[in-house]
Amino acid sequence: MTRMLRRAALRAFAVMMPDRAADWFENALLRPRPAPPLDAPEPRAPSVEQRFPYGWGWISVRIWGESDKPAVLLLHGWGGTARSLGAFVDPLVARGYRVVTFDFPAHGASHGERTNLIECGGSVLMIGTAFAPLAGIITHSFGGPAAALALSHGLDARRVVMFGPPVGMREISFPVADRIGLPRAISERMFDRFATRLHFTWDEIGTDRMVAGLGAPLLVIHDERDELVPWSHGAAIARSAPHGRLVTTTDLGHRSALVDDALVMQAVNFVVDGGQAMDSDTGSSRKRR
Secondary structure (H helix, E strand, C coil): CCCCCCCHHHHHHHHHHHHHHHHHHHHHHHHHCCCCCCCCCCCCCCCEEEEEEECEEEEEEEEEEECCCCCEEECCCCCCHHHHHHHHHHHHHHCCCCCEHHHHHHHCCCCCCCCCCHHHHHHHHHHHCCCCCCCEEEEECCHHHHHHHHCCCCCEEEEEEEEEHHHHHHHHHHHHHHCCCCHHHHHHHHHHHHHHCCCCCCHHHHHHHHHHHCCCEEEEEEECCCCCCCHHHHHHHHHHCCEEEEEEEEECCCHHHHHCHHHHHHHHHHHHCCCCEEEEEEEECCCCC
């Protein structure tokens, strides 16, 4: 079936059975599809694995470094796994930190088939608290709002770095619905029903709203040509945080900053000693996707 025919079929489905179409879209959004593998280095430091009970199953956690060292939590993006942040591990361990990573619910080695921001934010709060006080949190994409939700509910971290964070889940999901031909009224219906069922408003879990009360310094690193999460999202988040700062990169897209040596070290230095970020209109220009 061609793309045009699929779009037409979906529109017809939505017109005839709007509630079923909304259910279908929710199910599609909440089932993470594995992201393409990222060529991140495998850490050399020794590690241990743990399992934390959460919901109906287990969350897979890996820890590097000595147990008496301050901890830095690394959070991956939607559809990814903790391995995508492997480049940060050895530099942090070498600077005397313990590094904690885990796969979100329904991701990687953790249990589950469906998940959402509320559940993932809760997992960050639980695991972050187990290793508190945190010296820092480094996130990618969806990991940013998950961290912001945990931080707004009491998780303590001295410094926070977010790579390519979305300002809200609706904002990055509406274009997906539009692209596949789902009428906007149906996607709006799905988001309204979801919020009603879980007893929240979308404004209150907007990343920019949640970081507005963040006491810790926040460094946002976002590419001006990010094809998945527009640069304007990261800019809005950095502006909203009382101690926020934005670094704009060029030609790295949504994921390659995670394996860019200069940016990895900038994030590590920011967590370790508050190293000076680059000016907001500068950044790496390496063309990597």
